[in-house]
Amino acid sequence: MDITASLMTRPGEPLETVTLQLADPRPDEVLVRLAATGICASDAHTHSGRIPSPAPCVLGHEGAGVVERVGSAVTTVTEGDHVALSWMPNCGTCRHCVSGRPVLCTAAAPALFAGTLLDGTTRLSRDGAPVSHYSFLSTFATHCVVPASSAIPVGPGVPLAVAALVGCGVLTGYGAVVNRARVHPGSSVVIFGAGGVGLSAVMAARISGAEQILVCDPVVGKLEEALSFGATHALLPDDGLVERVRDLTGGGADYAIDAAGSDGVLDRAFAATVAGGTIVCVGLPGVHARPSLPGPELVRSEKIITGSLYGSSRPSVDIPAILRRYSAGHLPLDRLITRTYPLDGIDRAFADMREGRLRRGVVVFDEALAGLRGAADSALVAA
Ligand SMILES: [Zn+2]
Ligand SMILES: [Zn+2]
Numbered sequence: 001m002d003i004t005a006s007l008m009t010r011p012g013e014p015l016e017t018v019t020l021q022l023a024d025p026r027p028d029e030v031l032v033r034l035a036a037t038g039i040c041a042s043d044a045h046t047h048s049g050r051i052p053s054p055a056p057c058v059l060g061h062e063g064a065g066v067v068e069r070v071g072s073a074v075t076t077v078t079e080g081d082h083v084a085l086s087w088m089p090n091c092g093t094c095r096h097c098v099s100g101r102p103v104l105c106t107a108a109a110p111a112l113f114a115g116t117l118l119d120g121t122t123r124l125s126r127d128g129a130p131v132s133h134y135s136f137l138s139t140f141a142t143h144c145v146v147p148a149s150s151a152i153p154v155g156p157g158v159p160l161a162v163a164a165l166v167g168c169g170v171l172t173g174y175g176a177v178v179n180r181a182r183v184h185p186g187s188s189v190v191i192f193g194a195g196g197v198g199l200s201a202v203m204a205a206r207i208s209g210a211e212q213i214l215v216c217d218p219v220v221g222k223l224e225e226a227l228s229f230g231a232t233h234a235l236l237p238d239d240g241l242v243e244r245v246r247d248l249t250g251g252g253a254d255y256a257i258d259a260a261g262s263d264g265v266l267d268r269a270f271a272a273t274v275a276g277g278t279i280v281c282v283g284l285p286g287v288h289a290r291p292s293l294p295g296p297e298l299v300r301s302e303k304i305i306t307g308s309l310y311g312s313s314r315p316s317v318d319i320p321a322i323l324r325r326y327s328a329g330h331l332p333l334d335r336l337i338t339r340t341y342p343l344d345g346i347d348r349a350f351a352d353m354r355e356g357r358l359r360r361g362v363v364v365f366d367e368a369l370a371g372l373r374g375a376a377d378s379a380l381v382a383a
Helices: 041-048 108-114 160-181 196-207 220-228 241-248 265-271 295-301 315-327 343-354
Strands: 002-008 016-022 029-039 063-070 082-085 124-126 143-147 151-153 188-192 212-216 233-235 253-258 273-281 304-307 337-341 360-364
Touching (some): 160 196, 160 337, 160 360, 196 212, 265 273
Parallel strands (some): 188 212, 273 304
């Protein structure tokens, strides 16, 4: 079938809105009509070349929509189901899948980097020439074909713009706090970066019962937003930062979440954490980043430094659970959406993101299903 998609011909070039061909889903795949897609920092970093990826490709990995067709072997969803999309499908049989860590699936990782679906081929093409997928999804398009394990049913009552965000940014920040750090009630958490992932970490720390939630970001406006999402302290990353975190938390935070991935943040997160504390690295650094740490102190302080990919989640369990907490009023996820864009406005969204103007930008394909109108307490600003 023909679809309309935003095509990245090569990194750095403006995106082009074009007609592409999308092949039918294979037996274990699903065709989805997108209702909304979030625009994530990873899309922007891939477009700028910071994250290497095959091209030409269709970016976008934070989407939700309606199942239009399923392959002959698919049993988990059926036509008409509303689904959030997980950018990390899983085979269900490798050592990581069977041990409950499906985002580390050894079958999915090579295809992720190759820009294909799980069988090593693409469904996207332009006049006969293959076009790469991005993170199995390619949601900057009216339709996508995805592995069945990437299509997570969410029930008909959920605004699909919110479900889209849960498919990457929300799950990444929330899961870093809930699944990886396992933040305890009464504890202190310092979060570096107040974008969509950082704010999701703030919300998760709040409902986990953290007593102190300190947020550090160079943009004053983002700090004010973090306070409105439940942060207790807002800090600029100046020379006195580590000292202030230590003062405020009585010797160091119990947990640090690096939702920025920028140079120097891990050093500060390490220094701002109390002995025995946990530092979770979420933001993806540049490919050549080689952070260094004070070796003796690492031993003597017994601090734990860990990465967290995609919220260390089990997407098929965690995405519906987060959406239930949203529906119950515990997570104001719709407030993450600052602005909507047409499909041909994603370059503008990347620029707005660079300038710190967005919590989350969203492309809406189907207004009714996206459900932004009437969203409670929404800070939505139409483009
Ligand atoms: Zn993302
Ligand atoms: Zn697996």
